[in-house]
Amino acid sequence: MRRTSFKDIRAEIERRISMRLWRPGEIIPGEEALAAEFGAARATVNRALQELARAGLVERKRKSGTRVALHPVREARFVIPLVRAEIEASGMAYAYRLISREERPVPEAVAARLGIAAGAAGLHVACLHAADGRPYQYEDRWINLDTVPAAGGERFDAVGPNEWLVANAPFSQARFGFAAAIATPVEARMLGLEPGAAVFVAERVTWLSGRSITLVRMVHPPSHTMVMDM
Amino acid sequence: MRRTSFKDIRAEIERRISMRLWRPGEIIPGEEALAAEFGAARATVNRALQELARAGLVERKRKSGTRVALHPVREARFVIPLVRAEIEASGMAYAYRLISREERPVPEAVAARLGIAAGAAGLHVACLHAADGRPYQYEDRWINLDTVPAAGGERFDAVGPNEWLVANAPFSQARFGFAAAIATPVEARMLGLEPGAAVFVAERVTWLSGRSITLVRMVHPPSHTMVMDM
DNA sequence: GAGTGGTCTAGACCACTCA
DNA sequence: GAGTGGTCTAGACCACTCC
Numbered sequence: 001m002r003r004t005s006f007k008d009i010r011a012e013i014e015r016r017i018s019m020r021l022w023r024p025g026e027i028i029p030g031e032e033a034l035a036a037e038f039g040a041a042r043a044t045v046n047r048a049l050q051e052l053a054r055a056g057l058v059e060r061k062r063k064s065g066t067r068v069a070l071h072p073v074r075e076a077r078f079v080i081p082l083v084r085a086e087i088e089a090s091g092m093a094y095a096y097r098l099i100s101r102e103e104r105p106v107p108e109a110v111a112a113r114l115g116i117a118a119g120a121a122g123l124h125v126a127c128l129h130a131a132d133g134r135p136y137q138y139e140d141r142w143i144n145l146d147t148v149p150a151a152g153g154e155r156f157d158a159v160g161p162n163e164w165l166v167a168n169a170p171f172s173q174a175r176f177g178f179a180a181a182i183a184t185p186v187e188a189r190m191l192g193l194e195p196g197a198a199v200f201v202a203e204r205v206t207w208l209s210g211r212s213i214t215l216v217r218m219v220h221p222p223s224h225t226m227v228m229d230m
Numbered sequence: 231m232r233r234t235s236f237k238d239i240r241a242e243i244e245r246r247i248s249m250r251l252w253r254p255g256e257i258i259p260g261e262e263a264l265a266a267e268f269g270a271a272r273a274t275v276n277r278a279l280q281e282l283a284r285a286g287l288v289e290r291k292r293k294s295g296t297r298v299a300l301h302p303v304r305e306a307r308f309v310i311p312l313v314r315a316e317i318e319a320s321g322m323a324y325a326y327r328l329i330s331r332e333e334r335p336v337p338e339a340v341a342a343r344l345g346i347a348a349g350a351a352g353l354h355v356a357c358l359h360a361a362d363g364r365p366y367q368y369e370d371r372w373i374n375l376d377t378v379p380a381a382g383g384e385r386f387d388a389v390g391p392n393e394w395l396v397a398n399a400p401f402s403q404a405r406f407g408f409a410a411a412i413a414t415p416v417e418a419r420m421l422g423l424e425p426g427a428a429v430f431v432a433e434r435v436t437w438l439s440g441r442s443i444t445l446v447r448m449v450h451p452p453s454h455t456m457v458m459d460m
Numbered sequence: 461g462a463g464t465g466g467t468c469t470a471g472a473c474c475a476c477t478c479a
Numbered sequence: 480g481a482g483t484g485g486t487c488t489a490g491a492c493c494a495c496t497c498c
Contacts, residue, residue, distance in 0.1 A: 003468060003492095011439060014402050018377075018438040024397060030483060041469045046484075057400055062484045063477040071396055078308065179455040180410035180430035198428035200410035225409040233473095233487065260464065271488045276465075292465045293496040 004040045010048040012038075017057060017068055025070045028058070055230075078228035080174070083129045083137055083162060083218075092131040098157045099126040099190070103145070110142050113205055114212040121145040123152060125161045128190055135191040136224075141216040148213055165214060177203045178226070187219050198222045234270045239278035242268075247287060247298050254300045258288070261296075308458035310404075313359045313367055313392060313448075322361040328387045329356040329420070333375070340372050343435055344442040351375040353382060355391045358420055365421040366454075371446040378443055392446070399443050401436035408432050408456070417449050428452045 013034075016022050028034075031049065035042040049066055052058045060066045087094045106114065106122035123143040129136045141161055143151045154164055183191065183199045191199070200220040206213045243264075246252045258264075261279065265272040279296055282288045290296045317324045336344065336352035353373040359366045371391055373381045378399045386394065413421065413429045421429070430450040436443045 005467075014439040017400060018441065024400065032483085041471095042484095043470085043486090044468060046486090047467090049484085052402075055402055057402055060484065061477075062475070063479095063482055065483060069400060176458045177455045178408055178430070178457075180428040180450075180452050182428050182452070196426070198410040198412050200408070220410075222410050222412070225407045228406045230404050230406075235486075262464085271490095272465095273467090273489085274487060276467090277486090279465085290465065291496075292494070293463055293498090295464060 004038050004044065006040075006044050006047040006051075009034070009038050009040065009045055010051055013048060013052060014057065022068050024068045027065050027067045030065055078226075082166060083139075083160070087129070087131040087136060090131070093133070095130040095133065096158075096160050097128045097130070098155075098160075099128060101125050101156055103152060106142060106144075110215055113215050114142070114144055116144060116146070116212060125156055127156070127160055129160070135221065138187055138190045138219040139216060140219070141214060143214045144212050147208065147211045161214075162216070174204055174206045179203075183219070191219065191221050193221060200224050200226070202226070234268050234274065236270075236274050236277040236281075239264070239268050239270065239275055240281055243278060243282060244287065252298050254298050257295050257297045312396060313369075313390070317359070317361040317366060320361070323363070325360040325363065326388075326390050327358045327360070328385075328390075329358060331355050331386055333382060336372060336374075340445055343445050344372070344374055346374060346376065346442060351382075355386055357386070357390055359390070365451065368417055368420045368449040369446060370449070371444060373444045374442050377438070377441045391444075395444060399438070401438050401443055403437040405435050406432065407434075413449070421449065421451050423451060430454050430456070432456070 013022075013028070016028075022028050029037070031042045031045045034045045034049075038045065049058065049060065053060050053066075057069055058066050059069050084094045084096070102124050104122060104124060105119040106116065108118045110122070111118040111120060121144075123145055125139075125141045125143065127139050127141075129139065139160070139162070143161065143165075145152055148165070151161070151164070154161075156164065179201050181199055181201050183193055183195070183197045185195060187193075187199060188195050188197055191197075193199070199222060202218045202220070203216065204218070205215045243252075243258070246258075252258050259267070261272050261275045264275045264279075268275065279288065279290065283290050283296075287299055288296050289299050314324045314326070332354050334352060334354060335349040336346065338348045340352070341348040341350060351374075353375055355369075355371045355373065357369050357371075359369065369390070369392070373391065373395075375382050378395070380398060381391070381394070384391075384394055409431050411429055411431050413423055413425070413427045415425060417423075417429060418425050418427055421427075423429070429452060432448045432450070433446065434448070435445050
């Protein structure tokens with residue numbers, strides 16, 4: 001017979017909570033008691049409980065003990081995808097096409113998002129990512145050349161700006177926005193959609209030490225679903 | 231002098247990776263070696279490395295060892311909001327309205343998502359959340375009555391199923407999906423939109439100990455943007 | 461077969477927090 | 480002060496994976 005694993009213990013505690021043997025707000029037995037009950041070391045019980053606490057199912061406090069969470073504050077983690085990796089991970093062939101690349105002053109609206117002065121040196125790149133030959137994402141990006149001057153030397157005709165930035169301009173902060181929108185005429189054409197189609201739009205601004213790096217708008221056909229687990 | 235903590239070890243390894251002393255793709259020393267270097271037990275080094283692996287900074291494989299991740303998988307965390315809290319946090323008035331509530335067998339498509347047999351006992355609830363009198367979210371939900379029988383006794387006419395479930399049926403796992411879609415006629419009417427409007431759809435399935443709890447489809451008008459920071 | 465990470469134990473001491 | 484969780488150690492065996 002196998003020794004009791006922390007996973008077994010975690011599962012059993014989950015079960016008791018789900019069966020309401022232990023109700024929200026209620027204190028559950030201490031680590032010592034559980035260890036005795038399960039015939040395991042306290043460290044093993046501790047690991048199970050720590051994972052449940054991280055998941056938000058229980059709340060732990062020294063001296064008070066462990067209680068079933070009343071209002072589980074849940075956090076989900078989601079991985080920031082690299083388009084190419086995302087496509088290849090699902091077994092499809094990735095293709096990249098540069099649509100346009102132009103160095104020009106940053107327009108007002110973009111400057112505001114980047115927190116810089118309108119007219120600052122910017123690089124605008126538009127490109128298309130395809131999966132198995134079908135348009136997957138249309139990318140419209142502004143890069144702040146004051147922060148990332150090296151980008152000015154890149155043509156982005158073979159490698160997309162996303163991949164280049166990942167390798168060359170680490171960021172410390174990011175803000176994402178997700179929304180639904182009606183495709184603009186350009187977006188509809190690029191993605192091969194009817195005019196007026198609904199598209200999934202993800203926007204992201206990234207910074208390094210308070211200086212903005214890039215603003216990107218990623219547009220997906222309506223068939224696209226962004227999935228995250230927790 | 232304090233003993234070496236797993237946090238110290240984690241921080242030092244992070245430093246070496248960010249300073250590029252250990253480069254992406256490179257194998258780093260094994261747990262045994264690091265334990266010797268830091269003067270700690272192997273279990274302590276193990277915990278530090280496990281956390282770094284969870285954060286996506288390193289990849290671990292038995293026999294092969296631990297290597298610095300090639301494409302550091304960045305993770306964002308976002309808090310799963312309670313609609314009411316989300317609306318009230320932005321200073322608007324929250325209103326809830328129950329649209330329909332019916333106990334009936336779970337249809338095929340929903341059963342598949344919930345991992346149960348079609349025809350199992352289910353509770354279907356539709357409701358509308360408004361902010362300052364304007365439709366904010368239309369919620370269409372199925373609850374698995376085999377897992378949460380107590381929900382059968384709730385009318386959901388004053389408190390929404392979301393809030394009720396949070397307090398009465400904790401979950402351990404969830405899967406989210408976000409997408410853009412064209413509003414169905416019902417959704418358009420409920421949200422006060424023109425037919426054919428683009429809507430932002432969030433879906434969520436939750437489980438506790440492998441048993442599904444609920445499947446919910448949350449539909450927002452196109453003005454809605456979901457924001458997250460990291 | 462052998463090397464590396466994964467997990468468990470038994471015991472110990474620490475740190476936080478409540479009373 | 481005392482109770483409970485947080486962490487560390489030293490040693491052991493297991494499990495996966497590469498050779």
